[in-house]
Structures are given as C-alpha cells and as structure tokens.
Amino acid sequence: xxxxxxPHEQTPGNPLxxxxxxxxxxxxxxxxxxxxxxxxxxxxxxxxxNLWSMWNEDLRAIYFACHFDSRVPEAKKPxxxxxxxxxxxTLWMGHFDITREDGGIxxxxxxxxxGTRGASVEQLEDLVxxxxxxxxxxxxxxxxxVWGGAESADAMAVTLMxxxxxx
Numbered sequence: 001x002x003x004x005x006x007p008h009e010q011t012p013g014n015p016l017x018x019x020x021x022x023x024x025x026x027x028x029x030x031x032x033x034x035x036x037x038x039x040x041x042x043x044x045x046x047x048x049x050n051l052w053s054m055w056n057e058d059l060r061a062i063y064f065a066c067h068f069d070s071r072v073p074e075a076k077k078p079x080x081x082x083x084x085x086x087x088x089x090t091l092w093m094g095h096f097d098i099t100r101e102d103g104g105i106x107x108x109x110x111x112x113x114x115g116t117r118g119a120s121v122e123q124l125e126d127l128v129x130x131x132x133x134x135x136x137x138x139x140x141x142x143x144x145x146v147w148g149g150a151e152s153a154d155a156m157a158v159t160l161m162x163x164x165x166x167x
Contacts, residue, residue, distance in 0.1 A: 015062050015119035016055045022124055042132055044068075046139040049132055062119060064094075065108040066131035068139065072103040076146050080105075083145050083152040087138055090160070093130060096138060105142060107131050 016038045023030045029041040040051040047068040054063045072080045080098060084105075088095045094109030109127065113119055137159060144155035 013118050014055050014057075015113065015124065016053060018119060018121060019053060019124050022121060022128070040128075042128070044132055044136050044139075046136055049135055051128065051131060053127075059112070060114040061110050061112045062127075063108070063110045064127050064131060065106050066135050067104060067106040068135055070105050070139075070142060070146070072098060072105065072142075072146060074103070077103065079145050079152055080142065083141060083155060086152055086156045087141070087159075091134065094134065096134075105138075107134050107138075 014035060016032070016036070019038055020030065020032060023038070023040050031039045033039060036055045036057070038053045040053070042049045042051060047070070050067045050069075052065045052067070055061075056063065077098065084096045084098060094107055096105060096107050098105055109131065111119070111123065111127065141155040141159040144150040144158060145152055148155075150158075
C-alpha cells in the first residue's frame with residue numbers, strides 16, 4: 001500500500017508529556033523512564049494497577065497497558081484463557097491478555113494518532129479510565145476462577161450482573 005505524505009501535516013507532540021501532566025494533577029505515583037515511556041501506579045478498589053505507556057514516534061501511536069499483581073497458576077491457565085475470551089467479547093476498546101513468561105494478566109490498547117494534532121487530555125483520561133475500570137470489572141471474575149474454582153461462564157455471569165446498593 002502506498003503511503004501518501006502530506007507536507008502540511010503537523011507531527012503531533014509527544015502525548016506522554018500531556019499524560020505526565022494528567023498523572024501529576026491526580027497525584028499518582030509515576031516514573032518517566034525516557035521520552036518514550038511512562039510508568040504509573042493507580043490504586044483501585046480491588047488492587048493497585050501498574051499502567052505503562054509507550055509512545056512510538058515512527059508509528060505515531062501510543063501503547064497503553066494496565067497490569068495488576070495476579071499470577072495465574074499453570075493448571076488454571078486454560079480456564080483463564082476461556083474467561084479472557086469471554087471478557088474480551090464484551091469490550092469496545094482494548095483487550096485482556098495473559099503473559100507467557102509469568103502468567104500475569106494485563107489490559108492493553110494502542111491508539112494511532114497519525115493525521116491528528118495529537119492526543120487530547122480527554123483521550124488520555126479515557127485511556128486511563130477505561131483500563132482501570134475494565135480491570136476493576138474483570139478482577140472479581142478472575143479471582144472466582146483462579147481461587148474459587150468457578151467455571152469461566154459462571155464467573156462471567158456474576159461479573160456482568162447488575163447490583164444495587166452496597167453491602
């Protein structure tokens with residue numbers, strides 16, 4: 001496929017600069033390891049979430065991942081893969097994955113910014129919010145499968161059930 005170059009197109013700035021401002025405004029812990037990487041820690045209801053964002057200038061895309069400290073035992077991986085597939089079917093953006101190296105669970109999403117003036121604060125807020133919210137929604141189902149021995153479909157049904165009030 002031929003790539004058409006628009007000589008008037010402005011190269012968007014590094015969205016991690018704007019994301020760092022957002023993180024600072026929310027008083028979250030972070031580490032800017034380089035111009036292209038930013039690590040953030042956010043406290044959730046069920047866990048602390050480690051967010052990692054990477055800017056790829058060549059692709060003009062921002063990669064975003066949210067990881068929580070949960071390792072899936074080898075014996076539970078088939079059932080967790082089934083749960084991930086069920087959960088991913090409900091998502092509009094991003095997806096959950098399990099890492100081969102250590103059995104960790106993460107939510108990830110990439111946003112291409114080619115042809116735009118760059119990421120907006122609202123887009124970056126949505127990236128963070130959707131990642132943390134989906135992890136919060138998924139966490140109880142994962143616990144039911146890994147530690148409670150539930151079937152994937154049953155854990156998914158409990159997770160998607162609407163609840164009212166607070167116990």
